[in-house]
Amino acid sequence: MNNFSKVIRDAMARGKVLVSDGAWGTFLHRRGLEPGDCPETWNLSRPSDVAAVARAYIDAGSDMILTNSFGANPFRLAHFGEESRCFELNRAAAEISRAEASHGGAGRDVFVAGSMGPSGHFLAMGDVSEQALYEGFHIQAEGLLAGGAQGFCVETMSDPVEAACAIRAARDVSRIAAAKNNWAPASLPPVFCTFTFAKTSGGEYRTMIGTGVREAALAAREAGASVIGTNCGGGFSQMIEIVRKIRSFDAETPILVHANAGLPRYEDGKTVFPEGPELMASMVDELVIAGANIVGGCCGTGPDHIRAFVRALRHSKRRAGE
Ligand SMILES: [Zn+2]
Numbered sequence: 328m329n330n331f332s333k334v335i336r337d338a339m340a341r342g343k344v345l346v347s348d349g350a351w352g353t354f355l356h357r358r359g360l361e362p363g364d365c366p367e368t369w370n371l372s373r374p375s376d377v378a379a380v381a382r383a384y385i386d387a388g389s390d391m392i393l394t395n396s397f398g399a400n401p402f403r404l405a406h407f408g409e410e411s412r413c414f415e416l417n418r419a420a421a422e423i424s425r426a427e428a429s430h431g432g433a434g435r436d437v438f439v440a441g442s443m444g445p446s447g448h449f450l451a452m453g454d455v456s457e458q459a460l461y462e463g464f465h466i467q468a469e470g471l472l473a474g475g476a477q478g479f480c481v482e483t484m485s486d487p488v489e490a491a492c493a494i495r496a497a498r499d500v501s502r503i504a505a506a507k508n509n510w511a512p513a514s515l516p517p518v519f520c521t522f523t524f525a526k527t528s529g530g531e532y533r534t535m536i537g538t539g540v541r542e543a544a545l546a547a548r549e550a551g552a553s554v555i556g557t558n559c560g561g562g563f564s565q566m567i568e569i570v571r572k573i574r575s576f577d578a579e580t581p582i583l584v585h586a587n588a589g590l591p592r593y594e595d596g597k598t599v600f601p602e603g604p605e606l607m608a609s610m611v612d613e614l615v616i617a618g619a620n621i622v623g624g625c626c627g628t629g630p631d632h633i634r635a636f637v638r639a640l641r642h643s644k645r646r647a648g649e
Contacts, residue, residue, distance in 0.1 A: 331391075331438045331477040332517045335554065339581050339620050344645045347585060347623025348384035348392045349633050351442075355380065355395070365407035367399040370419035377420070381427035385437050387630035388637035389623070392428060393442040393480055396420035396471060401463040402446035402455070413463075414470040417441065421474025440478035440519060441471030443493050450488055451536065457492055464496035472500055472516070481520040482558050482585065485534035487546030494518050494550040519583050520547035521558040524569055532569050540572045548580060558585035559625045562602055563610045567617045574618035581620040588627030600627025608635035612643050 338345050355366050358376045369377050377395045384392050399417050401410040409416065421441055428437040443464060448455035468479060479497040484490040497518045505515055522543040524532035532540050544555045555577070557569045566586045573582055588600035588607060611622060622640075624632045 330514060331440075332514060332553065334390075334436070334438065335517060335581055335620070342645065344615050344619070344640050345390040345621045346388055346633060346637055346640065347583065347621050348381075348387075348389045349585075349624030349628035349630065350626055351380050351393065351395055351397070353627070353629065354383070365398070365404070365409055367396055367404070367416045367420065368407070368409060368412075370395055370416050370423060371412075374419065374423050377423050378427050381424045383630045384633055385427055385430075387633040389437060389633055390435060391438040391440055391478075391621070391623075392424050393440055394420040394424045394471065394474075394476065395442075396467065397442045397444040397482070399470075400443065400446050400467050402448055402460075403444070406447075413466045414473070417467050417470025418474035421471045421476040425475035425477075438477045439475065440480040440517075441468070441474075441476035441497075443467055443471075443479055443481045443497065444483050445485065445489060449536070450486060457488065460489055460492040461496050464493040465500060468493075468497040468500040472504055476516065478517040478519065480583075481518065481547075481552070484520065484522045484543070484547075485536050485538065487522075487538055487543050490520050490522070490543070491546055491550035494520055494547060494552050498551040517553045518551060519554040519556070520550075520552035521556040521583055521585060522547075523559040524557060524565075526561060526565055526568075532565075532572065540569055541576055544573050544577060544580075548577070554581045554583050554621065556583035556585075556619070556621075558583075559587050562587060562589040563607050563614065566619075567610065567614050570614060570617040570619050582618055583621040583623075584614060584619045585623045585625040586614075586628070587625045588632065591627065598627075602627070604631040604635035607632055608639040611636050611639045612645070615640070615643075615645055 589602035
């Protein structure tokens with residue numbers, strides 16, 4: 328059944344890098360999603376537009392793709408009055424990505440990890456409890472697994488306690504399914520957890536609520552994440568520094584990086600990302616040498632970035648399976 332965990336372990340053992348996908352939101356906006364619309368409702372109302380995003384990344388060479396479920400937790404869905412459809416919207420998100428992945432990627436297996444973004448609430452402000460976060464993420468993870476997700480990607484986290492709630496929920500949902508279906512422990516869906524860091528004036532990396540790289544990564548690991556890392560952020564060179572930092576205290580855990588195409592600038596009423604595919608691809612090797620095992624993009628990246636990563640990694644013979 329699910330050999331995603333094994334694929335990650337094998338790639339790491341062979342020193343091969345897996346390629347993930349890039350941004351989804353930008354794509355959906357290009358297809359008509361208006362600012363202020365709920366992107367995840369498209370999983371039911373416009374599935375072929377969502378499938379087109381998945382397909383574009385598979386065609387670009389991704390070994391794993393995410394799902395259109397970043398904001399599909401009950402807390403964010405509540406802004407749109409959609410929280411009662413949390414399970415269905417997540418199930419549909421995973422089904423769409425799985426259907427595209429099962430067509431395959433020119434001879435390679437493509438895996439699907441269900442995206443789980445932050446709730447938008449802050450534990451420290453007292454506007455949500457840990458138990459409520461856990462229960463909300465539990466419904467989301469159930470939907471993603473029911474739709475066929477082979478792993479979970481808890482991402483863009485800033486609070487390690489919230490991240491731990493999401494990770495535990497995903498692990499628990501997987502364990503329940505494993506007991507019911509007799510899955511071997513080694514084939515449990517992997518849980519990825521990536522935090523978003525900004526560089527402080529002192530040169531350190533901190534999340535929005537002030538958590539350092541080490542504290543964040545250790546919390547994710549302790550909660551049961553089998554892949555840790557960073558996403559979004561201030562561009563590729565910063566991601567390299569963050570990966571080095573993680574490797575300074577953890578030599579073993581696979582690291583995932585979903586990098587923004589640089590720090591966004593606001594120009595002529597538009598958000599502009601400065602790092603093009605070739606510039607980012609020119610730094611992929613350094614990111615891998617720093618210790619990254621799975622590389623993809625976040626805001627401002629698209630299929631052209633992913634294609635450029637694949638080319639760069641093939642050139643340096645770090646591409647999985649080649
Ligand atoms: Zn981003």
